[in-house]
Amino acid sequence: MDIKQTPQSPLSSASTGRSMARASLLDARLLRPAVAGSLLRLAPQAQWKNPVMFVVYLGSMFTTVLLGLALAGHADAPPAFVALVAVTLWLTVLFANFAEALAEGRSRAQAASLRAAKKNVAAKKLRAPRRDAGVELVASTDLRKGDVVLVEAGDTLPGDGEVIDGIASVDESAITGESAPVIRESGGDFSSVTGGTRVLSDWLVVRITTQPGEAFLDRMIAMVEGASRKKTPNEIALTVFLVALTIVFLLACVTLYPFSVYAATASGGSPVSLTVLVALLVCLIPTTIGGLLSAIGVAGMGRLLRANVIATSGRAIEAAGDVDVLLLDKTGTITLGNRQATRFVPAPGVEEGALASAAQLASLADETPEGRSIVVLAKQRFNLRERTVGELKGEFVPFSAQTRMSGVDTGGQRIRKGAADAVRRFVEAQGGAFPEAVSAAVDAVARSGATPLVVVENTRVLGVVELKDIVKGGIRERFAELRRMGIRTVMVTGDNRLTAAAIAAEAGVDDFLAEATPEAKLTLIRREQAAGRLVAMTGDGTNDAPALAQADVAVAMNSGTQAAKEAGNMVDLDSNPTKLIEIVAIGKEMLMTRGALTTFSIANDVAKYFAILPAAFVATYPQLGALNLMHLASPQSAILSAVIFNALIIVALIPLALRGVRYRPDTAEKLLRRNLLVYGLGGLLTPFAGIKLIDLALVALGVA
Numbered sequence: 001m002d003i004k005q006t007p008q009s010p011l012s013s014a015s016t017g018r019s020m021a022r023a024s025l026l027d028a029r030l031l032r033p034a035v036a037g038s039l040l041r042l043a044p045q046a047q048w049k050n051p052v053m054f055v056v057y058l059g060s061m062f063t064t065v066l067l068g069l070a071l072a073g074h075a076d077a078p079p080a081f082v083a084l085v086a087v088t089l090w091l092t093v094l095f096a097n098f099a100e101a102l103a104e105g106r107s108r109a110q111a112a113s114l115r116a117a118k119k120n121v122a123a124k125k126l127r128a129p130r131r132d133a134g135v136e137l138v139a140s141t142d143l144r145k146g147d148v149v150l151v152e153a154g155d156t157l158p159g160d161g162e163v164i165d166g167i168a169s170v171d172e173s174a175i176t177g178e179s180a181p182v183i184r185e186s187g188g189d190f191s192s193v194t195g196g197t198r199v200l201s202d203w204l205v206v207r208i209t210t211q212p213g214e215a216f217l218d219r220m221i222a223m224v225e226g227a228s229r230k231k232t233p234n235e236i237a238l239t240v241f242l243v244a245l246t247i248v249f250l251l252a253c254v255t256l257y258p259f260s261v262y263a264a265t266a267s268g269g270s271p272v273s274l275t276v277l278v279a280l281l282v283c284l285i286p287t288t289i290g291g292l293l294s295a296i297g298v299a300g301m302g303r304l305l306r307a308n309v310i311a312t313s314g315r316a317i318e319a320a321g322d323v324d325v326l327l328l329d330k331t332g333t334i335t336l337g338n339r340q341a342t343r344f345v346p347a348p349g350v351e352e353g354a355l356a357s358a359a360q361l362a363s364l365a366d367e368t369p370e371g372r373s374i375v376v377l378a379k380q381r382f383n384l385r386e387r388t389v390g391e392l393k394g395e396f397v398p399f400s401a402q403t404r405m406s407g408v409d410t411g412g413q414r415i416r417k418g419a420a421d422a423v424r425r426f427v428e429a430q431g432g433a434f435p436e437a438v439s440a441a442v443d444a445v446a447r448s449g450a451t452p453l454v455v456v457e458n459t460r461v462l463g464v465v466e467l468k469d470i471v472k473g474g475i476r477e478r479f480a481e482l483r484r485m486g487i488r489t490v491m492v493t494g495d496n497r498l499t500a501a502a503i504a505a506e507a508g509v510d511d512f513l514a515e516a517t518p519e520a521k522l523t524l525i526r527r528e529q530a531a532g533r534l535v536a537m538t539g540d541g542t543n544d545a546p547a548l549a550q551a552d553v554a555v556a557m558n559s560g561t562q563a564a565k566e567a568g569n570m571v572d573l574d575s576n577p578t579k580l581i582e583i584v585a586i587g588k589e590m591l592m593t594r595g596a597l598t599t600f601s602i603a604n605d606v607a608k609y610f611a612i613l614p615a616a617f618v619a620t621y622p623q624l625g626a627l628n629l630m631h632l633a634s635p636q637s638a639i640l641s642a643v644i645f646n647a648l649i650i651v652a653l654i655p656l657a658l659r660g661v662r663y664r665p666d667t668a669e670k671l672l673r674r675n676l677l678v679y680g681l682g683g684l685l686t687p688f689a690g691i692k693l694i695d696l697a698l699v700a701l702g703v704a
Ligand SMILES: Nc1ncnc2c1ncn2[C@@H]1O[C@H](COP(=O)(O)OP(=O)(O)OP(=O)(O)O)[C@@H](O)[C@H]1O
Pocket: 329, 330, 331, 332, 366, 368, 370, 371, 399, 401, 404, 405, 406, 417, 418, 419, 420, 451, 452, 453, 492, 493, 494, 495, 496, 516, 517, 541, 543
């Protein structure tokens, strides 16, 4: 039997995503709402969330009051100068607001194109969880978690859910962009369906698993929008640092005032004006990074969405940038995952037909794709009629990842099929023996990369069923790329060692763990984390859920079970196990962008210090005039040029904040050195050129 699913190109989504990003950066449709958004964000409760910019916000209000006083005749400095400083400070606040609003708008626009697939449709709500229970038509937006719906050929799925009955081919191109239809069925790892996709043939009975407005996409959009955005640990640490810097400069500026008053009386000069003091403070505090910080985070989420990954935790995106180990489930993640029975290998002295019959009996109630394929193969090869469960009067033993067996107890017979080691224990516990020839058959099947299931009746081992699976295309090269990024890949599987070794070699992972129960997967992750490593996990099955919940970055395949998706903190809509490459790159880019702009911001402030400080105090200490190294037109023009530069640099860096600093696999040390050079030195030099140019422009305009 051949496998109908086609491997998808792991490269497609990410590369198209990138070109889209560039084209839409300054899309006019996004600019207008962003301008409106910048004004709305002037509300104090919005400003308060960003301590550095809040200081600028207070400074804007304060200079506005000073302007009012100046106009009323209580001049602190020339009214035109006070007015220009006040306007520039308000613009600084607005520019930072604009950066954040633009980043949000872009991410929301991307989400909207995905959400368009989730349009309101009529749902066939079933009165009971049976296909023939009778339907009533309701709007998909009225469906609640737990409702059961019937979806037939041509229908659009009204929401996210779990298939509880039926099998159908589903067109998921609206979500994944992949045109080949996929099979969705109850039981096993292919039972989860996404709202907005379309059933092409047959029917499904689906239990809805999300409340309206709580689907993954909705959760991601909420995270992008200010209301529910929480700062990540790294962001908090950086904010604390920026606040500390701000407080230092605030105290410095506040103490400068009485000092300058005292010095002025002694020297006969005039003290520094309050307007100049506020301008000085704003120039010195780290407004560049303070103004762009949240835009960087939102833009990172947007880039992830463009790579067709929905994240439900900002912390996970950040952790992705530092991942050390990637654990991957085998079946359905590294392989296509619909393991199909292809061969019966009987034990010596057993008829192949007898093995097939017992294997079929043990699979009649087994709803997994493996179980169903055994029933089908037995029917094809030996024309074995599918006996019904009722006819048999047996008690079925469902498959579990702990026992790694399934079967039936009927009329004094206990028939089981399962992993070889599990069946061996089952036989030996009853005093039976596991034949040497069957061990050899198990090894032969496993060595080819297929999964052997051993079939047993009481203590008599009947033989082996071969389950074939296919490694997804292009995966080897991608694992090599992860290695270059410094990430170790480990395959974890419930399958036996030989199968695991064969698939591990074919896929090119660095290491593997075989015969792993869900607990063993969890233990492995805890051990890696205890050793101080950040762990990413990619999985699709219900038995992967505990491990996904424990991993720092947990990417669930969209094709996987609802349990896996709920436990993870990201869902890959393309169900591509190597998507982690893009996720890691996006995480690294976000961390690097933040680092680069922090470096730039602080270097910038140091340079501004030299431009503005002599100008601010020349009235008090005329000797400081000698320090006017940049030959700026006048002290007032120097101060104005510095605040204007300080505001404009935020706008100039918005594209970098949104697009991110490019990541190329390299050692952390080299990356750091390059970034320090570019952003540290760049940050130190640009203000000199920028302030001088603005000063010249102010003179030309006759302002200074
Ligand atoms: N339906 C079934 N009935 C009996 N035994 C099964 C069945 N499905 C799987 N097994 C056995 O149990 C083992 C573990 O199950 P499974 O492969 O689902 O585990 P897993 O941890 O999810 O690993 P993987 O990475 O391969 O998905 C399989 O290798 C196989 O030997």
